[in-house]
Amino acid sequence: MTARVLIVEDEREIRRFVRAALEHEQCEVFEAAGVQQGLAEAGTRKPHLVVLDLGLPDGDGVDFIRDLRGWSDAPIIVLSARSQETDKIAALDAGADDYLTKPFGVGELQARARALLRRQERRGDAASPEFAFGDVKVDFTRRQVTRAGQPVHLTPIEYRLLCLLIAHNGKVLTQRHLLREVWGPGSVERSHYVRVYIGHLRQKLEADATQPRHLLTETGVGYRFQP
């Protein structure tokens, strides 16, 4: 099946290379130059993926995400500038799945788009009882984690955090989201907990905890799990 992708971006030249990059990935690409046109296109084309610029001239990208999320769960990649962390967080909290910081390369864009489309396709599949990354294996049925064959002891919170990250494999999860899901809705003030526990997980699961390969920090925004 050919994946349909909608690009909502006001700069023609940026649209042009995003289109080239995605068509190279065998996607069918549609374009919109603003929020209103974007919503209309999304309604008629039913895209499998949306690439959305946050700085649109005719409206707020975050409103677009909220609108779209009302009736579609197509993954959304947000394009934004560095130093706009609050905008990124707002977009992710509103339901965006990933972001790219301008300027970005074609390779990065293709990789992110591929990951999200793959996840989208797999959504219907029965959940696998096992997950492996690096030399780590997670057995969900027995709640067991092994690294290079050796069992690794995780506390209940560490395990819950790891499962949440794996479940959203490839997606950026904001601090606030992780806190709410793992520690409960009353814990939004304790944002340092997430950092401390991610640190524990890295020490137990990463080859070099100071240069993680799987539990990645999205500075100022949150975390991303990458198998």
Place this chain on the structure above:
Amino acid sequence: MKASDWDGAFMKPLLQTLNGLSAGRKLAVAALMCGATTLAAGPLHDVLDLANIVMLFLLTVLLAAAALGRAAGVLAAFLSVLLFDVFFVPPRFSLAVQDAQYLVTFAVMLAVALITAHLAAALRREAHVAARREAQTHALYELARELAGALDGAQVDEITRRFFRQAFAIDAQLFLPDTGGALVPATPGAPAAEPILARLAFDSAMTMNDDEHAGGRYAAAWLPLKAPMGVRGVLRARPLDTEADTLHAQKTLLETAASLVAIVVERLHYVDVAQESQVETASERLRSSILSALSHDLRTPLTALVGLADSLALLEPPLPAPALETAAALRDQAVRMHGMVANLLDMARLHAGQVALRREWQPVEESLGAALNLLRPALGGRPVRVNLEPDLPLLELDAVLMERVFCNLVENAAKYSPPGAPIDVDVRRCGDEVVVAVCDRGPGFPADKSRLFSMFVRSDNAKPGVGLGLAISRAIVEAHAGTIAPEDRDGGGARVVLTLPVGTPPAVDEEPA
């Protein structure tokens, strides 16, 4: 008795003349008045009854007390009784008294005279006080009226000086805090030194008297300008008339006047504050909108450039190898240019004091790890060894900015050391600080390290870059109350050491394992 009764054409100047006499002269005048009454009544001795002559003496006492005050009145009372006895009561010209009933006359006469003297003097004093108070109230009212129109400190000073000179015969000088908080004269052109008594009065909010020169030519009182929200300055009052003890006598008046001045100075202060913040908000808004417009306008074409250059590699059929190389070079240059633009904008923001730190408690290795992850493509497989002391405390950092610092430092280390040579990052705790050292085996820093962290300084002009990286790093670290310093590494190479204060990290409840 009303004031207007006294207000005759000649009574007023006469009374004023009498008032101006010294105490001794007043007594002499009272004695003279009694003598005159005796002389006047002498020829009438045969015509008038003695009781009526007593009346004349009582009138004299009343006049003396009213015009000359209590002491003169009392003297006149005793003198009158004495003169009456000697010159009018038989036997005349002797103190002896024939008829014992005159003793009663003397006693009553003395009592009436004393009481009259007392009442008249009290009345006189009250009239005097009331008149002075009225004049003062009027003067203060005038001062308040003039000050209400004052627009700045210099005007307040000018009005106050003029006013104190005219109304109170006092040389006044305002001392207002300058931008640095030092109390300096508000008069334009006056030497800007802070007198110690002004500081004392300002800090203690109490009037300071210059005791050393009390009563002399340089006697002065330093009055704090106490306004509702605090002390706003100091008023120095020096009497122009060096003989009278004006400062002490008019203490209350001076304080009232000072509080009037204080309220005006405070009003001006808040007008200034309001205006300043208005101007500041406006210029801040302008600056940040220029910066964000600039960064948006520069980033958009650069993003397109990077992406378009990249997409050349996707063309079918593929471009020849030289064309692809050119495309890659285009892309690299655009990325570098974006880096420079970002640095310039960051520096502009940091310099304008625009960056509000978004500090959160986190392990320092998190920003470090994120920076290394970002740099991985640029480092091209060069090893980075991170030596992390275990159990480091959480630090309150702005993660985005600290990531910039680590990126800059590691990138610099890579730029100035031979390809493939490892970079070492040591992180350890040292007392109340966490020390991060980024070390390379490059040529090291030049001997003169003082300007390395200034803007646009590079230690090797052949290397690319605008030389903003270290300046930005310093600005960010200093915003975190930390320090950053270049050092020579033992065994050759450069070492940048940054320290970050530990603070009091929040607790993390350990869950049961």
